[in-house]
Amino acid sequence: MRNLTLLTDLYELTMGQGYFNEGRQHEIAAFDVFFRPNSLITYSVAAGMEQVADYLEALSFTEEDIAYLRSVGGFSEEFLTYLKGLRFTGDVVSVREGELVFPYEPILTVKAPIIEAQLVETAILTFVNHQTLIASKAAKIVDAAGGGVMEFGLRRAQGADAGIYGARAAMIGGCVGTSNVYAGKLFDVPVSGTMAHSWVMNFESELEAFRAYARSFPEGCLLLVDTYDTLKSGVPHAIQVFKELRAAGHEPKGIRLDSGDLAYLSKEARKMLDAAGFPKTIICASGDLDEHSISSLKEQGAKIDSWGVGTKLITSADLPALGGVYKLAAVFENGREIPKIKLSDTTEKITNPGMKEVYRLYDNATNKAIADLITRADEHIDETKPLEIFHPVETWKRMTLTNFHARNIRTPLIQNGKAVRGHQHVLEHAAYFRAERANFWEEYTRRDMPHIYKVDLSSALYDLKAEMVKRGKQDA
Amino acid sequence: MRNLTLLTDLYELTMGQGYFNEGRQHEIAAFDVFFRPNSLITYSVAAGMEQVADYLEALSFTEEDIAYLRSVGGFSEEFLTYLKGLRFTGDVVSVREGELVFPYEPILTVKAPIIEAQLVETAILTFVNHQTLIASKAAKIVDAAGGGVMEFGLRRAQGADAGIYGARAAMIGGCVGTSNVYAGKLFDVPVSGTMAHSWVMNFESELEAFRAYARSFPEGCLLLVDTYDTLKSGVPHAIQVFKELRAAGHEPKGIRLDSGDLAYLSKEARKMLDAAGFPKTIICASGDLDEHSISSLKEQGAKIDSWGVGTKLITSADLPALGGVYKLAAVFENGREIPKIKLSDTTEKITNPGMKEVYRLYDNATNKAIADLITRADEHIDETKPLEIFHPVETWKRMTLTNFHARNIRTPLIQNGKAVRGHQHVLEHAAYFRAERANFWEEYTRRDMPHIYKVDLSSALYDLKAEMVKRGKQDA
Incomplete structure (x- = not known):
C-alpha cells in the first residue's frame, strides 16, 4: 500500500504547527463530514469508509516526508519531531458503506487531538467524496436500466485510483461487473x-x-x-x-x-x-x-x-464532485464538550453544532423509512411514545410518529486509532444497499423531481443551534 | 511504485489469449492515441507521457497477478506462462508534455507486438486522457485569471491519483502552486x-x-x-x-x-x-x-x-473526460507496413490510416504557427518549396505556404521497451507550454468561439485514406 500520509492540504500542517506552538496539541476536537443538497442526486450511497479506515491505521510520516516538510520551510524541528511520532489515535464513527444518506447528515465524525483531526481532513474527504459520488451515480444508472449494468470506464477515469475505487463504488451502487482487471483482483468482483x-x-x-x-x-x-x-x-x-x-x-x-x-x-x-x-x-x-x-x-x-x-459513470459526468465538507462540531475541555457552530448569512450553510447521532425512523406497519432525525449524541429515542418531528427551517411543518422504530445509522469505524469494523466484501455492501433501498418509498428515490426525504433535527439539537445562532449574531 | 500491470480492461487480455492461440503473438501492430473535437476545449495541453513511460518500463505481471487471472478463467496455462514473461518491448513516439495539441492528431503512437500493444491501451488512455484534460482546463483558467492561480482541489478530486496527477497537470497548464503536499513532494512544485x-x-x-x-x-x-x-x-x-x-x-x-x-x-x-x-x-x-x-x-x-x-479545476467540471481514443493504424507483415482504417458512417469518425507524423508549420516572418500537418511517416517536408495545404474534408479550402518552417512535434518516448526521453521538471514542461503558446495567434486560443486552428492531412495521407475509404465501402 502506498503511504498517503502526505495526501493533505498544506494548511492542515501549518495549522498543526500553529496549534503545536500554542501548546494545544492535546486538545480534542470533533469534525463532521456531510454533504449539502444538489439538484442531481436524490439520495447518496455512502462509500469509501474502508479506504478511510486503512488510511488512518497506516498514517505515519516517513523520514523522507519529514525531510521534505523541512525543505518546504516554516516548520520547527520540534514540530517535525512531533510529526515523526504522530499516529492517528482518535475515534471515527460513520455510516456503513451502502447506506443511503441525505444532505446535512454527519455521515462520518472524527474525534481526535486537533492536529491529527486536521491532518486527516483532506484525504477523508477525497475518499468519501469520490466513492460516494460514484456509488450514487451508479445507483441512478442501475435504477434506469433495471439491472445488468457493467462498469466500463477505466480509460476515461481521472487517473488510476478513479478507475479502481470508482469500479468498487460502482459495484456498491449496483453494477454487476467491471472491465477493470485491477479492481477485479483487489476487490474480488466479477470482471468482463x-x-x-x-x-x-x-x-x-x-x-x-x-x-x-x-x-x-x-x-x-x-x-x-x-x-x-x-x-x-x-x-x-x-x-x-x-x-x-x-x-x-x-x-x-x-x-x-x-x-x-x-x-x-x-x-x-x-x-x-x-x-x-x-x-x-x-x-x-x-x-x-x-x-x-x-x-x-x-x-x-x-x-x-x-x-x-463508461465515461458518464466513472466520472459522474453531470456532477463530477459531491462537495462533501468537514466542519468543526465540538471541542473538548477536560472531557467536557463545547459545541461549535459555523455561522453564515445563508441559512443552509449554518452547521449543526455539537456531537450528534443520526437515527432513521421506520414505520412499523410498512417497515418503510419515514424520516431521518439528527439528534444530540446523548439523546435517547423512546419508541414507546409518540415522537413529534419538524422541519429544521420551516418549523411549522410537523408530524407525530407512533408505532415506529429507530435505527442509529452510524457505528464506530475507528476507536483509539484502531479499526473496529472489519472490511466486508464489496458485494455485501451492494446487497445491503439494495435491501435498505427497498425500505424507501419510491417517491423518495425517483430520479427526477423526487419527493424530498425528511432530515429533521431533534428538539434538543434544534434548541442548541437556535441559541448558538442567536448568541453568534449578538457577538458579531 | 505500485505495480499497475493489471490496470487494463479484461478484453485486452481475452484478445491476447485469442492472438496467442492463433499463433499471432509476434505480429507487430501500431495504434494511435488522439482526441476528437469538443466544444469546450479550443486546444489541449498534452500531459501524462512521463507516467506512460514509467508504466511501460515497469510492466510485469506478478505471480499473484497470474494466479488471479487463472482464477478468472478462460486463460490457458501456456498463455499465462507467456504473460509471466511479458515485458513491454515496443516503441512509443509522442508529443512532449506541455505541447499544444489539436483534434485528430496522433499525439502518441504505440508500435509493438499485438498482445503488448493491446494490453497497454487502457492505462495509456487513462493517464493521457486525465492529465491532458486537467492541464487543458488549467490553461483556460490561468488564461482568464492572467496568472496567480493555485490548485486547491484535492478534497474534491476523484481519488488520490486524480488529486496528485491532477495537481501535476495543473502546474503544466500554468498554475503557480498547489495545496497538495503529496504532489509537492513527488513533483517538487510549490505548495501553499x-x-x-x-x-x-x-x-x-x-x-x-x-x-x-x-x-x-x-x-x-x-x-x-x-x-x-x-x-x-x-x-x-x-x-x-x-x-x-x-x-x-x-x-x-x-x-x-x-x-x-x-x-x-x-x-x-x-x-x-x-x-x-x-x-x-x-x-x-x-x-x-x-x-x-x-x-x-x-x-x-x-x-x-x-x-x-478547487473543484472545477481538479475535476474539469464542465467536461470531466477528454475522450481520447486508441485506434489501430497499421499492422506489419515481415516489416512491411499494412495501413489500417476504421470506417464509420460519420465522416469525422473515420480514422487516419498508417504510420504518421505531425508537423507544425510556422510562418518565418512572424514565427507564428499556421497549421499542423499530419503526414505519412516517410514523407519529407521541403521547406524551400511552396507547400499547398487543404482542409481534410472540405478539400476546396486551400492555402499555399511559402517562407515557412516545419517542426515534427513528436519524438521517441520508448524504444525497444526502454525510455529514451528523460523526465523533466514539471515547471520545465510548464515553461515550454507558455513559450509555445506564445507562437499561436490569440484568435486560436480564445476561450469562447475561437478561430479553429487548421489540422490538415498531407496529399499522400489524404490519397491513402480516400483510397481505403473507397475500397472499404466496396468491400462492405
Whole structure:
C-alpha cells in the first residue's frame, strides 16, 4: 500500500504547527463530514469508509516526508519531531458503506487531538467524496436500466485510483461487473470483456475474426457486431458462428452493439437472433450511456439485456464532485464538550453544532423509512411514545410518529486509532444497499423531481443551534 | 511504485489469449492515441507521457497477478506462462508534455507486438486522457485569471491519483502552486496554504486566532478573513495584526476571501488595506471558481491577486473526460507496413490510416504557427518549396505556404521497451507550454468561439485514406 500520509492540504500542517506552538496539541476536537443538497442526486450511497479506515491505521510520516516538510520551510524541528511520532489515535464513527444518506447528515465524525483531526481532513474527504459520488451515480444508472449494468470506464477515469475505487463504488451502487482487471483482483468482483473493434479489423474478414474468437472462447462467446455494418454484416456473421458453435456443442452468449441507434439495432438484431434459433442469447450495448439515455432507449423498446457504461459513470459526468465538507462540531475541555457552530448569512450553510447521532425512523406497519432525525449524541429515542418531528427551517411543518422504530445509522469505524469494523466484501455492501433501498418509498428515490426525504433535527439539537445562532449574531 | 500491470480492461487480455492461440503473438501492430473535437476545449495541453513511460518500463505481471487471472478463467496455462514473461518491448513516439495539441492528431503512437500493444491501451488512455484534460482546463483558467492561480482541489478530486496527477497537470497548464503536499513532494512544485475556518473558530475570538497564527508564521502571514463578517470583523482584525507584525519588523503577506461577493469584498478590502498602509499585501480569493467566474469577477474590477481554484479545476467540471481514443493504424507483415482504417458512417469518425507524423508549420516572418500537418511517416517536408495545404474534408479550402518552417512535434518516448526521453521538471514542461503558446495567434486560443486552428492531412495521407475509404465501402 502506498503511504498517503502526505495526501493533505498544506494548511492542515501549518495549522498543526500553529496549534503545536500554542501548546494545544492535546486538545480534542470533533469534525463532521456531510454533504449539502444538489439538484442531481436524490439520495447518496455512502462509500469509501474502508479506504478511510486503512488510511488512518497506516498514517505515519516517513523520514523522507519529514525531510521534505523541512525543505518546504516554516516548520520547527520540534514540530517535525512531533510529526515523526504522530499516529492517528482518535475515534471515527460513520455510516456503513451502502447506506443511503441525505444532505446535512454527519455521515462520518472524527474525534481526535486537533492536529491529527486536521491532518486527516483532506484525504477523508477525497475518499468519501469520490466513492460516494460514484456509488450514487451508479445507483441512478442501475435504477434506469433495471439491472445488468457493467462498469466500463477505466480509460476515461481521472487517473488510476478513479478507475479502481470508482469500479468498487460502482459495484456498491449496483453494477454487476467491471472491465477493470485491477479492481477485479483487489476487490474480488466479477470482471468482463471480450473484444474490441481492433480485433475484428485485425483479421481478413469479420467472419474470420468471429471464428477465431470462438475458437479461443467457445464457451460464453460474445461478439462485437458493429465494426462494419451491424445488421448487414455483424449480426449475420455472428449467427453463422453461433450455428457453428452449437454444432460443436457450445451455446453462444450473445452480441455487443457499440454504435449506431441502439434502440433500432437492438430490436432488429433481437428478431434476427430469435429467428435463427438463438432466443437465449443476450444483447449488450455500450457507447456514451447514462441513466437518461438508458431510460430513453428502454422507453422505445430497445431489446438490451446488458449495459456497458463508461465515461458518464466513472466520472459522474453531470456532477463530477459531491462537495462533501468537514466542519468543526465540538471541542473538548477536560472531557467536557463545547459545541461549535459555523455561522453564515445563508441559512443552509449554518452547521449543526455539537456531537450528534443520526437515527432513521421506520414505520412499523410498512417497515418503510419515514424520516431521518439528527439528534444530540446523548439523546435517547423512546419508541414507546409518540415522537413529534419538524422541519429544521420551516418549523411549522410537523408530524407525530407512533408505532415506529429507530435505527442509529452510524457505528464506530475507528476507536483509539484502531479499526473496529472489519472490511466486508464489496458485494455485501451492494446487497445491503439494495435491501435498505427497498425500505424507501419510491417517491423518495425517483430520479427526477423526487419527493424530498425528511432530515429533521431533534428538539434538543434544534434548541442548541437556535441559541448558538442567536448568541453568534449578538457577538458579531 | 505500485505495480499497475493489471490496470487494463479484461478484453485486452481475452484478445491476447485469442492472438496467442492463433499463433499471432509476434505480429507487430501500431495504434494511435488522439482526441476528437469538443466544444469546450479550443486546444489541449498534452500531459501524462512521463507516467506512460514509467508504466511501460515497469510492466510485469506478478505471480499473484497470474494466479488471479487463472482464477478468472478462460486463460490457458501456456498463455499465462507467456504473460509471466511479458515485458513491454515496443516503441512509443509522442508529443512532449506541455505541447499544444489539436483534434485528430496522433499525439502518441504505440508500435509493438499485438498482445503488448493491446494490453497497454487502457492505462495509456487513462493517464493521457486525465492529465491532458486537467492541464487543458488549467490553461483556460490561468488564461482568464492572467496568472496567480493555485490548485486547491484535492478534497474534491476523484481519488488520490486524480488529486496528485491532477495537481501535476495543473502546474503544466500554468498554475503557480498547489495545496497538495503529496504532489509537492513527488513533483517538487510549490505548495501553499495557511488556515481554515476551523482555526478561526477554535480561538476565543477572530483577533486572537489571527494573533496566534502570526506568532507561528510572522513571515508571509496570510489571514482568512471571512469566518464571521469580512468587512466589519475580518479585514479590521487582519489590519490590526498586520500593524502588530510590522511593529515587530515583519511585513504581512495578505488576506484570503472564501465566500460572499468576491468582487465587492475584494474592492472594499483593497481600499481598507491601502488606507491602513498595506498597499503591497495581496488578496487571495477562493470558492467554486473557474474561468467563467474569474473572468466575470475581473470584468467588474475585482481586486484579486491570487486565485485558489478547487473543484472545477481538479475535476474539469464542465467536461470531466477528454475522450481520447486508441485506434489501430497499421499492422506489419515481415516489416512491411499494412495501413489500417476504421470506417464509420460519420465522416469525422473515420480514422487516419498508417504510420504518421505531425508537423507544425510556422510562418518565418512572424514565427507564428499556421497549421499542423499530419503526414505519412516517410514523407519529407521541403521547406524551400511552396507547400499547398487543404482542409481534410472540405478539400476546396486551400492555402499555399511559402517562407515557412516545419517542426515534427513528436519524438521517441520508448524504444525497444526502454525510455529514451528523460523526465523533466514539471515547471520545465510548464515553461515550454507558455513559450509555445506564445507562437499561436490569440484568435486560436480564445476561450469562447475561437478561430479553429487548421489540422490538415498531407496529399499522400489524404490519397491513402480516400483510397481505403473507397475500397472499404466496396468491400462492405
